[in-house]
Amino acid sequence: MVARQRLICRAAELDEGGLGMRFEVELQGQAQAAFVVRHGGRVYGYLNRCGHIPVELDWQPGAFFDHSRLYLLCSTHGALYDPATGACVGGRCNGRGLTPLAVEERAGGVYLMEEDGQGDG
Ligand code: FES
Numbered sequence: 001m002v003a004r005q006r007l008i009c010r011a012a013e014l015d016e017g018g019l020g021m022r023f024e025v026e027l028q029g030q031a032q033a034a035f036v037v038r039h040g041g042r043v044y045g046y047l048n049r050c051g052h053i054p055v056e057l058d059w060q061p062g063a064f065f066d067h068s069r070l071y072l073l074c075s076t077h078g079a080l081y082d083p084a085t086g087a088c089v090g091g092r093c094n095g096r097g098l099t100p101l102a103v104e105e106r107a108g109g110v111y112l113m114e115e116d117g118q119g120d121g
Contacts, residue, residue, distance in 0.1 A: 003113055003114070003115060004113075004114045004115075005104070005111040005112065005113055005114070006111060006112045006114060007109050007110070007111055008021060008023050008036055008045075008103065008109075008110045008111060008112055009021040009023075009036070009109075009110050010108060010109060010110070011043070011105050011108050011109060011110050012108070013110075014036060014037065014038040014043060014110065015038060016038050016039070016040075016041065016069075017037075017038070017039065017065050017069030017070065018037075018038070018065070018069075019062035019063060019064075020035045020036055020037035020058070020062045020063075020064040020065075021035060021036050021037075021062065021110070022034070022035050022048065022058070022061060022062060023035070023036070023112070025047070025101065025112065025114075027047075032047055032048075032049070033047070033048035033049070033056050034046065034047050034048055034101055034112075035048050035057075035058070035062070035064060036103055036110055037064050037065070037072070037083055039070075039083035039084055040083075040084060042084070042105070043103055043104075043105045043110050044083055044084060044086075044100070044103065045100065045101035045102070045103035045112065046072075046081075046086050046098040046099060046100055046101060047098065047099040047101065049098070049099065050074040050076065050079055050093065050098075051079065051081075051088055051093035051094070051095075051096030051097055051098065052074065052076070052077060052079050052091075052092040052093050052094070052096070053076065053077075055074075055076050057072060057073065057074045057075060058075060059075030063075075065083075066080065070083075071083065071089060071090075072086075072098070074091070074092075074093070077091065077092045078091050078092070079091035079092050079093035080093075081093065081097060081098050082097075085097070085100075086098030086099065086100050102114075
């Protein structure tokens, strides 16, 4: 398989603990909601799907962080996730974390790393 990269957004668009960027990935032939956020100076990407019920996390587009700006929050029932790992750290996710995506920040851009045959190119 060949790794490819797809530009998600400019790196400057992601502030520490601020709004995330929504995008879509194609997995097993289906478009899935996903997002990237900046935390601890790094960029992290996950499927936008809560571990409790598979709904999107953000209550307004890109609003993934809680008030402390340290945790990702599911707006439906308040599950909390560690932005650095996607691990469930509280609430109804009951140990079921987020699904991480391979993202990379480089040369002013944030890229999704895709295997060939995955994604829409
Ligand atoms: S759907 Fe996310 S906590 Fe219930």
